[in-house]
Amino acid sequence: MAIVASQDGQWYRARSFYIAEQVAGRAARTYSHLTPDWADIVRPDRDGADLSELLSA
Secondary structure: EEEEOOOOOOOEEEOOOOOOHHHHHHHHHHHHHHOOOHHHHOOOOOOOHHHHHHOOO
């Protein structure tokens, strides 16, 4: 269970199904090739915005 905030500032309770650690690990290994490299995530984009600017927006 988690508490999440929406863009309008409201708080919501979120729940998910139980996933065994082994199943989650297998899914992570199976689909890890779809994950972008960290350097690509934090690299400034074409418009010049960097990660710190996006996070503070």
